[in-house]
Amino acid sequence: MAKAKLQLDRGPDHVSDEALRSLLGYEMKRAFNVVHHDLRSTLDPFGLRMLTFTALVLIVDNPGLRQSQLAAAMDMERPNLVVILDELEARALIVRDRDPTDRRAYALKPTRAGGRLCARAFEAVKAHERRLLADVDDESRAVVSAAFRKIQSREAKD
Amino acid sequence: MAKAKLQLDRGPDHVSDEALRSLLGYEMKRAFNVVHHDLRSTLDPFGLRMLTFTALVLIVDNPGLRQSQLAAAMDMERPNLVVILDELEARALIVRDRDPTDRRAYALKPTRAGGRLCARAFEAVKAHERRLLADVDDESRAVVSAAFRKIQSREAKD
DNA sequence: TATTGTTATACTCTATAACTATA
């Protein structure tokens, strides 16, 4: 990392990425790498990863939702969610209750322990993100957030 | 996608992700998913992916660089770069020349075909990104870009 | 000793088809 930074910035072995820097995808991936790496180390003490954390938060905030709803909300395929929920269920952070109105579906609910872990992990993530965004003022954050949403809304327009 | 959008926006099966929306990582992943998905379909006709494209552009812009430099510039581990370069070399888009001053290292260089493909792919990516950013004005793009760089510079400060 | 590129390996995330049980 430090080495990459050094080489990219200057020095005899300078690697020019000027052209790529003009691309949104490249800039965004580099920034996302940093955020994701930080998130990983932040969630590791809780035994969570980005996907298990996201699923847990959504279940805590939407108790009773179905797996298909959760998969759609998380932008992932249903089959891939199964192992994520298996993991959370095995750790007794959530339960899969049968939906009485539709016996095909499960109603996902957090356990007490799941709710507590979720709250603690969420605060830790927020604290870490505050550090990552320390140099970005509130106004800029709002602009970034608005841009993210506009990009997301462009999704279907291909 | 359309289904997720519908459920997230409103309706009887509305899934609330309000809490997660306050997290940079969540917003960024959603936006990056869109950008990455678009990039995939844009590069597919050229037989390239994000990583092979990025490596090719950096080699075209920095002919003669070493694999270790390229890996550092791409924020990835050296072993993972090997298969990426194998792919580009097998398609005769780049060559691995021996570095005369250090016989351990390779000097990576684009072939004529590699340079041509790179130029065409690059233009296609730029055009697609213009569409993705159609609703984001120039000033906001500059703010987003600056924020990305500030986040990247926070990396080592953990 | 340290470094370059490599192999091997393992884990995570992603994507698709096909199955079961219900509706």
Add this chain to the structure above:
DNA sequence: TATAGTTATAGAGTATAACAATA
């Protein structure tokens, strides 16, 4: 027939240890 959850599988990205050749 369609949907909810599941299984199986394959591709892609990521991370670490260990090796041969060279510095």
